[in-house]
């Protein structure tokens with residue numbers, strides 16, 4: 001068997017044969033046949049817009065690896081900062097590299113006082129924290145002269161450190177503002193997740209972070225760190241391809257993440273489970289979804305046609321958290337819903353399985369986070385994924401400014417008609 005594909009343009013009889021590498025062939029073959037020929041591929045269902053060495057995903061087999069390392073091993077043994085280093089640098093750090101990396105990130109956690117006093121204070125009291133987070137990331141870029149200097153490696157590294165270090169600070173600030181409580185400054189003696197929990201929850205002079213909850217947060221951060229070319233990461237790449245500063249690109253990526261079909265789904269899952277209210281209502285709810293009345297949130301995925309491996313890890317982590325916090329009462333409804341859906345031909349035929357968002361919201365809720373914060377909790381760790389892809393994009397000689405073609409379907413030329421004659 002030859003690893004090639006031959007395409008014939010039946011209008012002209014012209015033929016072109018191109019190699020297939022790793023299941024992919026270059027669309028430039030079409031241009032060889034006819035430079036005005038394009039493929040119609042809404043939502044990029046069968047288009048790879050880049051080569052990437054960062055994350056491997058096999059949706060049919062339920063495999064997810066960062067830089068070759070299985071997500072299960074990273075969730076069990078690693079820390080978020082180590083994974084962040086891995087995603088950005090390609091390899092796990094040595095002891096010294098990790099110490100330097102941790103030190104560098106830790107020393108960028110503070111934000112300019114004007115961000116808090118002027119910018120955040122300008123939001124309406126009930127502003128959604130994710131809306132605040134998106135705008136704060138964009139605003140942050142205005143504080144750094146070098147932000148636009150994206151061709152300079154040292155400057156790029158500085159912005160990457162700042163974004164990874166400051167997103168938990170921005171997130172906690174949005175939350176504290178929303179409940180009218182004073183902001184807690186970062187504590188650089190704490191781990192990345194413990195510092196975040198401390199900024200969120202400390203009320204008096206002391207707040208002890210429970211090690212089990214700190215580890216659960218760490219695992220959630222690891223699981224959400226990257227997921228190759230999803231909607232948010234694609235937004236990061238498309239916007240970044242214009243060579244704007246990384247803060248503006250990351251704000252665009254965060255905006256994409258906010259939607260209920262993407263990172264907003266974890267919020268939607270908890271709202272859905274609360275609306276279902278009790279196990280007896282589960283069958284009727286599933287029937288209503290099958291009848292086309294909304295979707296089963298937290299189910300289905302563009303790429304996974306099998307159980308999302310992150311959902312398996314999160315389901316287990318949920319029990320570790322519930323051992324400390326007590327069981328989330330919505331868990332039983334979630335389990336019943338999963339059970340009914342996984343036996344139902346509608347979901348089986350469409351290969352709809354629980355995704356990362358199905359159980360994450362239950363943990364977040366048990367940890368005390370309000371539903372409005374859920375997508376922010378996804379955005380904090382995903383920031384490093386966006387940045388790893390941004391960095392890869394800038395170094396890729398194949399990349400140019402993103403500019404898809406369109407299939408024009410509007411009217412042909414027509415003459416302007418004066419308003420009185422229409």
Ligand code: CMC
Pocket residue numbers: 230260261262263264265289294295296297298299300301302303350352355356357
């Ligand atoms: N509940 C009920 N039916 C569904 C669902 C669902 N959650 N997801 C897909 N379907 C049906 C859909 O109606 C369609 O049926 P038919 O062929 O009869 O028209 C079929 O399954 C294929 O769906 P699709 O919309 O073509 O699939 P997609 O790949 O475009 O969408 C998705 C993927 C994640 C947007 C979708 O499954 C969905 O809306 N899920 C619920 C939202 C959710 O949980 N999102 C989180 C995704 S994971 C984290 C992240 O990426 O941020």
